[in-house]
Amino acid sequence: MSKTTEQVRKSLARRYRAERRFRAYGIISIAIGLAALAILFTDIIGKGHSAFFEHYIKLDITFNEQTLDIEDARDPEQLNYGNYDGIVREALKTRFPEVTERLQVRELSALMSIGAGYELRDLLRENPEWLGTTQTLWLLADDDVDLFLKAGEKGREDSRMSAEQKAWITELEAAGDTERRFNASFFSSGDSREPELAGIWSAVVGSFFTMLVTLCLSFPIGVAAAIYLEEFAPRNRFTDFIEVNINNLAAVPSIIFGLLGLAIFINLFGVPRSVPVLGGLVLTLMTLPTIIITSRASIKTVPPSIREAAMGLGASRMQVVLHHVLPLALPGMLTGAIIGMAQALGETAPLLLIGMVAFIVDIPTGPLDASTVLPVQIYLWADSPEQSFVAMTSAAIMVLLAFLIAMNTLAVVLRKRLERRW
Amino acid sequence: MDTAEKLDKNASGRNHAEEPMIDLEEQPMQETRYPEHTVGTPFVDDPKMRLRDVDVFYGDNQAIHKVSLDIGKNEVVALIGPSGCGKSTFLRSLNRMNDTIDICRVTGELFLEDQDLYDPKMDVVELRARVGMVFQKPNPFPKSIYDNVAYGPRLHGLANKKYELDEIVETSLRKAGLWDEVKDRLHAPGTGLSGGQQQRLCIARTIAVSPEVVLMDEPCSALDPIATAKIEELIDELTESYTIAIVTHSMQQAARVSNRTAYFHLGRLIEVNDTETVFTKPEHELTEAYITGRFG
Numbered sequence: 001m002s003k004t005t006e007q008v009r010k011s012l013a014r015r016y017r018a019e020r021r022f023r024a025y026g027i028i029s030i031a032i033g034l035a036a037l038a039i040l041f042t043d044i045i046g047k048g049h050s051a052f053f054e055h056y057i058k059l060d061i062t063f064n065e066q067t068l069d070i071e072d073a074r075d076p077e078q079l080n081y082g083n084y085d086g087i088v089r090e091a092l093k094t095r096f097p098e099v100t101e102r103l104q105v106r107e108l109s110a111l112m113s114i115g116a117g118y119e120l121r122d123l124l125r126e127n128p129e130w131l132g133t134t135q136t137l138w139l140l141a142d143d144d145v146d147l148f149l150k151a152g153e154k155g156r157e158d159s160r161m162s163a164e165q166k167a168w169i170t171e172l173e174a175a176g177d178t179e180r181r182f183n184a185s186f187f188s189s190g191d192s193r194e195p196e197l198a199g200i201w202s203a204v205v206g207s208f209f210t211m212l213v214t215l216c217l218s219f220p221i222g223v224a225a226a227i228y229l230e231e232f233a234p235r236n237r238f239t240d241f242i243e244v245n246i247n248n249l250a251a252v253p254s255i256i257f258g259l260l261g262l263a264i265f266i267n268l269f270g271v272p273r274s275v276p277v278l279g280g281l282v283l284t285l286m287t288l289p290t291i292i293i294t295s296r297a298s299i300k301t302v303p304p305s306i307r308e309a310a311m312g313l314g315a316s317r318m319q320v321v322l323h324h325v326l327p328l329a330l331p332g333m334l335t336g337a338i339i340g341m342a343q344a345l346g347e348t349a350p351l352l353l354i355g356m357v358a359f360i361v362d363i364p365t366g367p368l369d370a371s372t373v374l375p376v377q378i379y380l381w382a383d384s385p386e387q388s389f390v391a392m393t394s395a396a397i398m399v400l401l402a403f404l405i406a407m408n409t410l411a412v413v414l415r416k417r418l419e420r421r422w
Numbered sequence: 423m424d425t426a427e428k429l430d431k432n433a434s435g436r437n438h439a440e441e442p443m444i445d446l447e448e449q450p451m452q453e454t455r456y457p458e459h460t461v462g463t464p465f466v467d468d469p470k471m472r473l474r475d476v477d478v479f480y481g482d483n484q485a486i487h488k489v490s491l492d493i494g495k496n497e498v499v500a501l502i503g504p505s506g507c508g509k510s511t512f513l514r515s516l517n518r519m520n521d522t523i524d525i526c527r528v529t530g531e532l533f534l535e536d537q538d539l540y541d542p543k544m545d546v547v548e549l550r551a552r553v554g555m556v557f558q559k560p561n562p563f564p565k566s567i568y569d570n571v572a573y574g575p576r577l578h579g580l581a582n583k584k585y586e587l588d589e590i591v592e593t594s595l596r597k598a599g600l601w602d603e604v605k606d607r608l609h610a611p612g613t614g615l616s617g618g619q620q621q622r623l624c625i626a627r628t629i630a631v632s633p634e635v636v637l638m639d640e641p642c643s644a645l646d647p648i649a650t651a652k653i654e655e656l657i658d659e660l661t662e663s664y665t666i667a668i669v670t671h672s673m674q675q676a677a678r679v680s681n682r683t684a685y686f687h688l689g690r691l692i693e694v695n696d697t698e699t700v701f702t703k704p705e706h707e708l709t710e711a712y713i714t715g716r717f718g
Contacts, residue, residue: 234524305561309624312519312557313574313631314550323573324563 044401048394051186054196055146056138057112058177059091061120063130073128082124084117085109088139096168107165113140115185115197138179143195143388145169149178160387186395190361191377195388198381200396202363206276206356206371207345207403213280213367214287214344219337221284222291226333229292230299231321250289257286258350266354273355274370282354283344290340291333298332299325331418338411342404348375374400461705462695464684466494470635470665471516476530478511478520485511488530489691491684493635498657498666500676500697503686504712509669512686513637516667517553518546534635551578554633558640560620562612562627567604570612570623571595574631590630598626599656618649625656629664636660638668642675654679673713677701685709 065071067090068082089109093099099108116139123137124130141149148159148169159166172178190202233239261282265271271278302325310320351357356372357380364371372380374396381393469492478486486508493499501509511520518539520526532539539549551574562570571591574580581587591608595601600622604615612623621641628636638657642650657666657679670676676683676697683700685693685708693700693709704710 303561305557305559306563307522308519308555308557309561309563309627310573311522312517312550312555313577313627314547315577316547319577328564 044394044397048391048396048398050150051388051391051395052183053150053180054183054185055141055149056179056181057141057145057172058136058138058179059088059095059112060134061087061091061137061139062094062134063087063120063124063132064090065132068131070124070131073124073131076125079121079125082121084120085114087120088112088116096171104164107162108168111142111145111165111168113142113196114194115140138181140196141178143386146196147388149173149180186392190363191359191372191380192361195384195386195392198389198392200374200377200399202360203372203374203377203396204399205364206279206360207373209276209364209367209371210279210283210356210373211341211345213277214283215337215341217280217284218287218291218340219333222288222337222340223295223333225288226292226295226299227321227326230296231317231325246289246292249285250293253349254286254347255349255353257282258353260285261350261354272368272370274358274372276364276367276369276371278354279351279356279373280367282350283347286347286350287340287344290343291336294336294339295329295333298329298336301332302328331415334418335411335415338407338414342407342411345373345403345407346375346400348379351376352379374403460490460691460694462693462699463682464490464691464694465492466497468495469493470495470535471667472531472533473516474531476512476515476528476532478508478515479527479529480523481525485689486515487689489686491691491694493665493667494682496661496663496665497681498661498668498679500680500683501667501669501686502671502673502676502683502712503692505671506688507686508689509686510639513639513667513669514555516635516637517550517555519555521546547578551631552633553635553637554628554631556621556625556628556636556638556641559644560617560624562615562620562623564611564613566609567595567612567615567623568608571626571630574627578631580631594626594630595623597629597656597660598622599652599659600626616649618645618652621645621649621653622656625653625660629660633664635665635667638666640669640671643671650675673701685712687712 064087067086068084070078070082072078089105092108092111093105096108099105119139120137144159144161145165148156148161148166151159156166161169169178185197186199188201189197189199192198229239229242233242261278265278265281266273271281306324306328307320310324311317315323351373357376358370358372359380360370360372362369378393378396378400381389381396471493473492474490476486476489477484489512491499501513503509514520515528516532516539518528520528528540534549534552538544563573565573568591571594572581572587575587575590581590592601592605595604600619603619604610604623612620615623621644625636625641642653645653654675657668660666668676668679680697682694683697684691685700685704685706687708693704693706695705699705700709701713704713
C-alpha cells in the first residue's frame with residue numbers, strides 16, 4: 001500500500017462524518033421549518049374551526065298582529081317597522097312560562113341573536129300568509145349561547161352567562177331544541193358588532209377589488225420597466241443607480257408606502273379614503289420592485305442566441321422582444337407577479353394608514369366603495385372584546401391562508417407547466 | 423488539429439478580440455513582421471461585397487486592423503486563423519451584428535454592391551434581409567419547424583397567402599436538405615431535432631428570406647463528422663444561388679468548401695489566395711506556419 005493510499009484511507013472516515021453532519025444540518029433546518037408550520041396550522045385550525053358552525057334554537061313563533069303592530073303583511077312599510085323582537089320574546093316566555101320578572105325576561109331574550117328578528121322579517125316578507133299563525137322555526141342563537149354550547153364541561157362553568165341562562169339552555173339542549181349548523185353567513189355577510197352575524201365576505205370582496213387594481217397597474221408597469229432595463233437601456237451609471245434604487249424599494253418597510261400614499265394620493269391628489277383604488281395604488285408601489293426584479297431575472301434566462309437568430313433575420317429590437325423574449329420570459333414574469341400579489345394580499349400596515357381599517361358592513365360593489373381587506377379584518381377582529389371573535393379571527397386567518405396557498409400553488413404549477421427546456 | 427479544436431473550445435463564448443493569443447507571442451516567431459499589405463489576391467472583379475481598410479474597435483481595443491477584402495459573386499470565401507484572430511468579429515461586421523454591442527465601433531468602407539453598409543441611411547433590417555447569418559451553435563426558435571422557417575418571410579411580408587408561405591418553407595427546407603427528414607412533422611418543435619438537423623434548419627431559416635450573401639460563423643463546430651459532411655455538401659449546392667463567407671477552424675473544411683481562403687492573424691489579414699494556393703504554396707510564412715500546424 002502506498003503512502004498516499006494510506007493517508008487517503010485515514011482521512012476518509014472523517015470526510016464521511018463531515019458529509020453526514022452537513023446533510024443532517026439541512027434536514028434539521030427543514031424539520032424546524034415544518035414544525036413551525038405545523039404548530040401554526042394546528043393552533044389556527046384548533047381555534048378557528050368552531051367559527052365555521054353556529055347554533056340555532058327551535059321556537060314556536062306566533063306572528064301576532066298586535067305584538068308585531070302589522071295589519072297587512074304585504075305592505076313593505078309596515079314590514080320594516082314590525083316589532084319582531086317582541087314576538088321572539090313572547091315565544092321564549094311561552095317556552096319558559098315560569099319567567100315573569102322583568103330582569104329575567106331580559107336575560108331570557110338575550111339568548112337569541114338580534115339577527116333572529118331580521119330573519120323573521122324576511123320570512124314574513126316571503127310568506128305574508130303566516131301573519132296570525134304560529135310556526136315552528138329554527139332561529140339563530142346569541143354568540144354567548146353559541147360559545148356555551150360549543151364549550152366542554154369546564155368551559156361551561158367559566159361562561160359569563162347567569163345561572164338561570166345556563167339552566168334554560170341546558171333545558172333546551174336536553175329537549176333537542178338546539179342545533180349546530182354550518183355558518184353560511186360567515187362567508188356571505190359583512191362585518192358586524194355581533195359575532196354571530198359577522199362575516200368576511202365584505203373583506204374578501206374588498207381584497208378582490210384591491211388586488212385587481214394592484215395587478216392591473218403593477219404587472220404592465222413592472223414588465224415594461226423590466227423589458228426596458230434589460231433590452232434597451234444602455235449600461236451606464238444612471239441605469240446602475242436605477243437598479244440599486246429598485247432593490248432599495250423592495251426593502252423599504254411597507255408602512256412607509258402607507259405614509260407615502262397618505263401624503264401623495266390622499267392629500268395631494270385627493271383620492272377618496274378607504275377605497276380599493278387607493279389601496280391598489282399603494283400596494284402597486286409595494287409590489288412593483290418585486291415584479292421588476294423577477295421579470296428581469298426571467299428575461300435574463302432567455303438565451304442570447306435566440307435574440308441573435310431573430311436579429312440576424314432582420315427583426316427589429318421590438319420584434320425580437322415581442323416575438324421571442326416576452327413569450328419565453330412570460331412564465332417567470334407571471335410567477336413573479338403571483339408571488340408579488342400574494343405578498344400584497346397579506347399586507348396590512350400601509351392600508352391602516354390610508355383608512356382601509358374602517359368598520360365595513362356593506363359588501364363593496366366596486367373599487368370606489370369604501371371597503372376593508374382580509375388581513376385588516378383579521379386585525380380588527382383580533383382587537384374586538386367579544387370572546388367569539390377569537391374563533392372568528394382564526395377562521396379568517398384560515399381563509400386568508402387558503403387564498404395564499406392557492407396563489408402560491410398556482411405560481412408553482414404555472415412555472416412547471418410553461419417552463420421550457422433547452 | 424487537436425490543439426486547434428481545444429483552443430476553439432476555450433475561446434468559444436469569450437470575446438475573441440479582447441484576448442489575443444498570448445501563447446503565440448512566446449513562440450519563436452518574434453522576428454516575423456506583419457506584411458504591409460495583405461499578400462495574395464484580396465481583390466476580384468465585380469465583387470459582391472467590397473471591404474476596404476476595415477477597422478473594428480471594442481472600446482479602446484482594436485480588434486481588426488485595416489482589413490481589405492473582396493467577396494466575389496457566388497463564391498465561398500473561407501476565413502481561417504488561430505482563435506482570437508478576429509475572424510468572427512470581422513464576419514459579424516458584415517451584417518452589422520456588432521451594432522448590438524455598445525462599445526463596438528466599425529470604420530472603413532464596407533459596401534454591399536454599391537451600398538454603404540454603415541451609411542446612416544442604410545436600414546439594418548433591409549441589410550440583414552440581404553445578408554443572412556448562420557451561427558456557431560444551432561439556435562432554432564422554440565417553435566415548430568414550420569414557424570422557424572416561416573419567421574423571416576413573415577417578418578418581411580414576403581408571402582401574402584398561406585400557400586405562398588408553404589411554398590417558401592418547402593423550397594427552403596429542400597435547399598437545406600432537410601425536407602425529406604421533416605416533411606411529416608413540420609409542426610413538431612424545431613428544438614426536438616438533432617444537432618445537425620437543427621443547424622440545417624437554421625440554414626433553411628436563413629435562406630427562406632432569399633438573402634444575397636450568407637455569413638456562416640463556424641457552422642459545424644458543434645456537430646459530429648456526419649452532420650458536418652452534410653452541411654459541407656449543402657454549402658456546395660448553395661453556391662449556385664448565394665455568396666458565402668464562412669469562418670472555420672477546420673482547415674480541411676476550408677479546403678473542401680471554399681474557392682478562396684483568407685488567413686487572419688491577430689486582427690490582421692495576412693494572406694488571401696485561391697484555396698488551392700493557400701494550402702499548397704502559401705506565400706506568407708505565418709500562413710505556412712498555421713496550415714502546417716506549427717501553431718493553432
